[in-house]
Amino acid sequence: MPDLLRGNAAIGQSGGPTAVINQSLVGVVEGLRSGLHASGHVERILGMRHGVKGLTKGDFADLTDTHQDRLDRIAATPSAALGSTRDKPDPAYCERVLGACKKHDIRYFFYIGGNDSSDTCRIIREMAVASGFDLRCFHVPKTVDNDLMENDHTPGFPSAARFVAMACMADFLDNISLPGIKINVVMGRHAGFLTAASALARRHDRDLNPVAPEESTDGPQLVYCPEVPFDLEQFLADVDAVYSKKGRCHVAVSEGIVDKMGMSIGAQLIKSGQTDAHGNVQLSGSGALGDALADFLKTKLTPAGGKPPRVRADTFGYVQRCWPDPSPTDQREARRCGQFAAQLAMAGHQDGSVAIVRQGSGSELWLGKDNGQPYLSTYRRVELREVAAKTRHMPASFLQGHNNVSRAFVEYCLPLVGGLPGFERL
Amino acid sequence: MPDLLRGNAAIGQSGGPTAVINQSLVGVVEGLRSGLHASGHVERILGMRHGVKGLTKGDFADLTDTHQDRLDRIAATPSAALGSTRDKPDPAYCERVLGACKKHDIRYFFYIGGNDSSDTCRIIREMAVASGFDLRCFHVPKTVDNDLMENDHTPGFPSAARFVAMACMADFLDNISLPGIKINVVMGRHAGFLTAASALARRHDRDLNPVAPEESTDGPQLVYCPEVPFDLEQFLADVDAVYSKKGRCHVAVSEGIVDKMGMSIGAQLIKSGQTDAHGNVQLSGSGALGDALADFLKTKLTPAGGKPPRVRADTFGYVQRCWPDPSPTDQREARRCGQFAAQLAMAGHQDGSVAIVRQGSGSELWLGKDNGQPYLSTYRRVELREVAAKTRHMPASFLQGHNNVSRAFVEYCLPLVGGLPGFERL
Numbered sequence: 001m002p003d004l005l006r007g008n009a010a011i012g013q014s015g016g017p018t019a020v021i022n023q024s025l026v027g028v029v030e031g032l033r034s035g036l037h038a039s040g041h042v043e044r045i046l047g048m049r050h051g052v053k054g055l056t057k058g059d060f061a062d063l064t065d066t067h068q069d070r071l072d073r074i075a076a077t078p079s080a081a082l083g084s085t086r087d088k089p090d091p092a093y094c095e096r097v098l099g100a101c102k103k104h105d106i107r108y109f110f111y112i113g114g115n116d117s118s119d120t121c122r123i124i125r126e127m128a129v130a131s132g133f134d135l136r137c138f139h140v141p142k143t144v145d146n147d148l149m150e151n152d153h154t155p156g157f158p159s160a161a162r163f164v165a166m167a168c169m170a171d172f173l174d175n176i177s178l179p180g181i182k183i184n185v186v187m188g189r190h191a192g193f194l195t196a197a198s199a200l201a202r203r204h205d206r207d208l209n210p211v212a213p214e215e216s217t218d219g220p221q222l223v224y225c226p227e228v229p230f231d232l233e234q235f236l237a238d239v240d241a242v243y244s245k246k247g248r249c250h251v252a253v254s255e256g257i258v259d260k261m262g263m264s265i266g267a268q269l270i271k272s273g274q275t276d277a278h279g280n281v282q283l284s285g286s287g288a289l290g291d292a293l294a295d296f297l298k299t300k301l302t303p304a305g306g307k308p309p310r311v312r313a314d315t316f317g318y319v320q321r322c323w324p325d326p327s328p329t330d331q332r333e334a335r336r337c338g339q340f341a342a343q344l345a346m347a348g349h350q351d352g353s354v355a356i357v358r359q360g361s362g363s364e365l366w367l368g369k370d371n372g373q374p375y376l377s378t379y380r381r382v383e384l385r386e387v388a389a390k391t392r393h394m395p396a397s398f399l400q401g402h403n404n405v406s407r408a409f410v411e412y413c414l415p416l417v418g419g420l421p422g423f424e425r426l
Numbered sequence: 427m428p429d430l431l432r433g434n435a436a437i438g439q440s441g442g443p444t445a446v447i448n449q450s451l452v453g454v455v456e457g458l459r460s461g462l463h464a465s466g467h468v469e470r471i472l473g474m475r476h477g478v479k480g481l482t483k484g485d486f487a488d489l490t491d492t493h494q495d496r497l498d499r500i501a502a503t504p505s506a507a508l509g510s511t512r513d514k515p516d517p518a519y520c521e522r523v524l525g526a527c528k529k530h531d532i533r534y535f536f537y538i539g540g541n542d543s544s545d546t547c548r549i550i551r552e553m554a555v556a557s558g559f560d561l562r563c564f565h566v567p568k569t570v571d572n573d574l575m576e577n578d579h580t581p582g583f584p585s586a587a588r589f590v591a592m593a594c595m596a597d598f599l600d601n602i603s604l605p606g607i608k609i610n611v612v613m614g615r616h617a618g619f620l621t622a623a624s625a626l627a628r629r630h631d632r633d634l635n636p637v638a639p640e641e642s643t644d645g646p647q648l649v650y651c652p653e654v655p656f657d658l659e660q661f662l663a664d665v666d667a668v669y670s671k672k673g674r675c676h677v678a679v680s681e682g683i684v685d686k687m688g689m690s691i692g693a694q695l696i697k698s699g700q701t702d703a704h705g706n707v708q709l710s711g712s713g714a715l716g717d718a719l720a721d722f723l724k725t726k727l728t729p730a731g732g733k734p735p736r737v738r739a740d741t742f743g744y745v746q747r748c749w750p751d752p753s754p755t756d757q758r759e760a761r762r763c764g765q766f767a768a769q770l771a772m773a774g775h776q777d778g779s780v781a782i783v784r785q786g787s788g789s790e791l792w793l794g795k796d797n798g799q800p801y802l803s804t805y806r807r808v809e810l811r812e813v814a815a816k817t818r819h820m821p822a823s824f825l826q827g828h829n830n831v832s833r834a835f836v837e838y839c840l841p842l843v844g845g846l847p848g849f850e851r852l
Binding site: 324425 | 505852
């Protein structure tokens, strides 16, 4: 019989919301109900309003007896139903969190979020241990950036990748229809996974080895991830090569692109940028990077005495992370991550994070591939310190040159996003 | 027996593409095949590449024998499969168009587009008549702006409205989750229909009389259409009222908002703006308007010595018009508009445009309404001059005060967009 505590459980959501973060919330509730609540160890299941901010104020939504039908509807609703927060607790804040846990007899703490949230879990757990208060802390992974260590991928990413792929598919057809240069700016502060997902918009070139951008019959032809230093002159040459050949060019750029000194191109261009509590410059919620890149191309590609080329930039913005047509795989996995975290608690673990492990490759989705295995995933416990405050980047094998992604990336990503609409060209 | 000509037919697509403009293309082809082609009057059905631009060059895609399965896939593909153009023919250009029609024995000219395209049809028809060449010219309506006269609504609008409603729904939940001020900039140069569709994102207040923005439990709380002069100080007061009460504020703004002198707010703020062949300043493909409004609010709402509020702006951009999840109603109606145009030709008409007429109100979709009729639409011929180069605006009955839309608008729009996802809040 595992070493189980009696007390209440608290669940919070933190950081940027996603289309499936409520699946994880409901997963934890379901896991607790069929485990610790059923066994009498957990009495109340408390949802923290706006994460640790609500916890310290005693602001809870009691989920102990919420009807399963309602839970199912909450799970299917995008964004964080409990409210989220970007508060990053310092030691004094963590003391207040710990005080609130003691006051409300909370013995199980679940936090759904990214690497900062995992770090919050780790710090609170360490402070609880140091003060002799047995508080079990579990992190449930969530981030559209897909940048958590130890995970094959992270809940929230597949649905955001689905949005990016569909948006790029539609916008590429728009770019063929009314030719010009089109830049789409994609979320992802440090990791390029979401920008790379733009390559799923391609149809004709997908099952070939990558072709030179100016030879591609597909789009986007150029993909810039933050893992490769971004050079404005090289960017100009890349766009010019495609535009000269085709009279149009379709580009996906990460909001997080950096120069060879590691300085953010966006932060340099966004004058009125705000910083959050983690010291990050605001990149989303502004069209400044895309507009600056478009202005640069207009200026440089205008022939002497001639008309500037038609250049447009869109910044996909917040709809990327909450678009209400999530990947079915993502919905299922996010739910199971929450359930698995509750099972870790039920098994007597003191703390931990959940990682998704891929078993089947999913490569049967590839046209003409006869050795594919069905896509399968499982879950395992990892130490909080292995995830906390660390950032995973695109591996070199997912990149192709300085302005493209590899077939390996497309093979990795395609099984995650769900069915994409077909299209036909004349 | 109607007066029918023998010759070829040409079909073109013009202006900004939509998610269903290919439905209309395929509708014309189907209508011709079952009519004029079947009767032997039309030999070849020629698709003009990039509208009149391709016609003058003799650049065609021959659609006479294209397999129906392929046509169905083209119909389901967003954006203009033939390619589009923003060329607005002047008299010399129209002479070249007419010359090309004579050269390729084109006797039936179909042009799918907005009010500029309708005007192109009208001019070409008049020049043909004047030169004694019998060329029958038909306009098929298309525009996400919904700004064509004589139409209850225009193919392309319902699908774009669906995107805007879903995006605002998801983004409103994001705004509740991580509170702040959020501005979403929506397409629509002169008419506010698409911006108004943001109100379909509301769920709780929908079946009530509109409540004051600061009392609303729903979002967006503030909606600014170009039909109402936009005043920056009033905007500030509106946002402040909601933000002071709720700690958050969700806003939809048309890219086409104008001040009381009729001057475009966007054009004043966008320094590097490009103009198209119609003399319109480029509003889409730039985040400048949203960023300028966000900067204005940040500056004005920062308390003395305090932190600025969290303000973000997204500009929905081109994905609004081509998102590959169109309204089923829109798909069906766009197809039928194309078929109806071919039927007009078959019936011996010399020219004309197609207008959608609403029969059933569709108000059965309203919760608690027991006198609703199922939504139904029919089609009728209207004179080209009634549509050409004219712009329809939101009627006063669709507006509520200076910053909201009425229940009448929501009743009008809701049956058009197809089923919207539900959501649940805690």
